[in-house]
Amino acid sequence: MPVLPYLLALAVFAQGTSEFMVSGLVPEVARDLGVSPATAGSLTAVFAVGMVVGAPVLAVAGRGWPRRGVLLGYLGVFIAVHVAGALAPGFGILLGTRLVAALATAGLLAVALTAAADAAPGGEGRATAVVLAGTTLACIAGVPAGAVLGQVWGWRSAFWAVALVSVPAFAAIARWAPTTETANTPVRAEFAVLKRPRVLAALGRGALVNGATFAVFTYLAPIANSESRLPVLLALFGIGACAGVALAGRRPATRKTQVALAVGWLALVLGTGNATVLLVLVPLQALLSFAVGSTAVAQVLRAAPDAPALRGAFATAALNVGAAAGPGLAAALIGTGYRAPVWLAAVLATAALAIREQCS
Incomplete structure (x- = not known):
């Protein structure tokens, strides 16, 4: 395996930590900046x-530029806006920095997935898994560390930490990332791959499965119904996710994996009140979810070689449509009971089964 996917995983670790840690910092942000928790949650x-x-927007913007420069540009912006966020005097500025950080994260991940796949011809699945492992490691280590920093030294310290962690990644990419130019294929030709059933199937599967995953992950606290149990479940979720990505890199998920995922969510609905069931199913479901999601990403990269600039962007956008829509739907349903997000996950995972094409 080339060194590039591992370097990119380091950058993705920092960005994954930033993406998810804010959920644990909402109370501190609200108190410090004088806004309601609901307003702070909009971050x-x-x-x-x-x-x-x-x-897609930043993947298009980076077309025709040296790949090293594109990666460094997006990561440099990411570092800068975290410094600005740590110094933000008011909520409006902080909100703006989060939007810019998200744009930079999306651009870097889209280019990183394509760069990793190009660096490992024939081994796209494993290269993709290495890059995405940065996100799962963020769930295991980065997010809990950010929450602890926020509680001990204030939420601003977590932003400073993300900026500092990103510096080694910046230096490594500057040293080892390729200087070859990103492809400059006509944009219309790249978007044309979205007409292919195999590409659309993988994108739809990734969005639905990720929606199910984050519907449950976002509301794991009320589902667990135990503050003392929550840290353990979060750690187990992260470990399961990391294992799922690693396994998908070696053996792509199949339709049987999807069936097991849907059945697992139904089992979790029935056993939510049982501590043992939670401790077993939370990491298992994370493993299955991330295995299917990682396989879907690798499939998009393989099925769209003639969209060299945008294939990673399409995969990134699909996963984040799910990551946004799942928790949004769960928020609308949570008032009906703490099992509602798990029911939603079961429905979304079952809908993914309706996409008949095999994962692999």
Whole structure:
């Protein structure tokens, strides 16, 4: 395996930490900046929107430029806006920095997925898994660390930490990333790959499965119904996600994996009140979810070689449509009971089964 996917995973780790850690910092942000928790929570929503919009837009903007320069540019902006966020005197400025950070994250991830796949011809699945492992490691280590920093030294310290963690990634990419130019295929020709059933199937599968995953992950606290149990479940979720990405890199998920995922969500609906069931199914569902999602990303990259600039962007946007829509739908349903997000996950995973084409 070339070194590039591992370097990109380091950058994705920092960006994944930034994306998810804010959920645990909402109370501190609200108190410090004098806004309501609901207003502070919009920091998460605006990041998701920025990811969806930013992936294709910034992938197009980077076409024809040296790949190293594009990656460094997006990562440099990401570092700068985290410094600005840490110094933000008011909520409006902080909200703006989150939007810019999301755009930079989307652009970098879109280019990173394509760059990793190009660096490992014939091994796109494993290269993709290495890059996406940065996100799962962020769930295991980065997000909890950010929450602890926020509680001990204030939410601003978490932003400073993300900026500092990004510096080694910036230096590594500057040293080892290729200087070859990104492709400059006509935009219309790249968008034409969206007409292909195989590409659309993988994108739809990724969006639905990610929607199910983050509907449950976002509301794991009320589902667990135990503050003392929550840290353990979050850690187990992250470990399961990391294992799922790693396994998908070696053996792509199949339709049987999807069936197991849907059945697992139904089992979690029935066993939500049982601590043992939660401790077993939360990491298992994370493993299955990320295995299917990673396989879908790799399939998009393989099925659209003639969209060299945008294939990573399409995959990134699809995953983030799910990451935004799942929690949004769950928020509308949570008032009916704490099992509602799990029911929603079961429905979304079952809908993914309606996409008949095999994952692999």
